[in-house]
């Protein structure tokens with residue numbers, strides 16, 4: 001069942017979204033060669049708690065941290081660790097969420113560590129652009145297939161591939177609500193969008209093929225071919241006034 005949100009509920013989601021977005025800014029400002037993924041996670045947890053919110057990821061399905069921190073060919077769900085040290089040239093995906101007054105924000109960014117390859121920069125850029133191509137289609141009367149198709153078309157035009165196995169999702173009082181929001185689709189097909197829908201749109205894009213493999217730790221997902229992967233996610237709300245991006249607090253990030 002899809003939970004449509006009224007104006008007061010969307011206002012509450014704005015607060016949760018802002019805290020989530022700010023936590024990612026804190027993380028971004030820490031990213032540099034030599035820092036551990038554990039330190040990034042700790043900073044995110046402290047920031048979310050300082051805001052009076054709860055780190056949504058901590059304990060979610062048994063996840064042991066407040067953020068997923070995934071490096072290079074790790075697509076999503078990397079577990080922060082004191083022994084994972086960021087190196088010059090890496091790209092790091094940081095995905096986190098905050099629960100505030102019962103509502104959840106969910107957002108992810110991919111950040112270059114020092115100077116990275118041209119391909120890595122292009123991947124980060126295309127992944128971000130594909131999110132906005134999807135958001136452009138979030139209009140009352142459009143369908144989820146319009147959103148997914150816009151994302152996938154932009155990605156393929158740039159020679160990359162969209163992960164199919166993991167998708168975006170409805171979000172509200174729970175991090176994962178109905179519907180699924182795939183990063184691919186057929187225009188004019190799928191669920192019709194209407195005001196009050198709140199969804200997390202989160203393209204995961206690989207330089208190589210779209211296949212992914214779950215790792216033995218039970219969480220980390222990597223590209224099957226070892227190619228680089230990027231992730232960009234925001235929680236968005238469709239209102240009668242149009243679409244709002246709830247977790248983006250800085251225009252260029």
Ligand code: MG
Nearest residue numbers: 095106107108
């Ligand atoms: Mg997320």
Ligand code: MG
Nearest residue numbers: 106200202233
């Ligand atoms: Mg999500």
